[in-house]
Amino acid sequence: MEESPIRFADIDINEILKTLPHRNPFLLIDRVKNIRADYSGIGVKNVSFNEPCFQGHFPERPVYPGVLMIEGMAQTAGVIGIKSVEGTEKPRAVYFLTIDKCKFRKPVLPGQTIEYHMRSIGRRKTMWWFHGDAKVDGVVVAEADVGAMLTD
Numbered sequence: 812m813e814e815s816p817i818r819f820a821d822i823d824i825n826e827i828l829k830t831l832p833h834r835n836p837f838l839l840i841d842r843v844k845n846i847r848a849d850y851s852g853i854g855v856k857n858v859s860f861n862e863p864c865f866q867g868h869f870p871e872r873p874v875y876p877g878v879l880m881i882e883g884m885a886q887t888a889g890v891i892g893i894k895s896v897e898g899t900e901k902p903r904a905v906y907f908l909t910i911d912k913c914k915f916r917k918p919v920l921p922g923q924t925i926e927y928h929m930r931s932i933g934r935r936k937t938m939w940w941f942h943g944d945a946k947v948d949g950v951v952v953a954e955a956d957v958g959a960m961l962t963d
Contacts, residue, residue: 815849819894822846830893831886832904836863839883840927843890850895850931850939854887860921875919880927880953881910884943887927892939892961908938909958917952919945925952937961 822830822843831838839856846852858875865873889905919925926946933940938960945953 815847815851817845818848819846819852820844822890822894827890830890833886837882838886839879840886840890843887846891846894850891850934850941852887852891852929854883854890854927854929856883856925856927858919858921858923858925862921865921873921875921875923875925877915877953880915880919880925880945881913881955881957882907883925884927884929884941884945884955885957885959887929888939888941888943888957888959889961891929891931891941892959896961904962906960906962907957908960909940909956911956911958913953913955915953917947917950919947919952923947932956 824841827840840854841857842855844853864876864879868874868876885907928944928946929941932942940956940958942956944951
């Protein structure tokens, strides 16, 4: 199967800040790459030991929380959706609607890089649904279907 053409090769942190309303400590992606015409793309999160969540999850053996990976998937999907809508000039609100078929397969540790491989599985007006695979070094560590709504 032939891949869809790339519309946006690399969305850096400055562009993400212009696109999403999220801010530190709850902006959970550092970059989005290879946003394609078929509404797919890859979000990137560099997991640092300095993340606030590691103060309590867990101090003796830090593990990146699965719920934050799901939020990272949703934020990646939000960037893909907003960037894909023609004529979008200003940041729009993105509201998380659903999480389905969520599975956590392996722990993510400080120093690892998570890639959120997201692809659209449906759209109706301002509502979007994506399937996401969170991968570390090419190995799936979590997966889920997420739904969101874009609003002005």
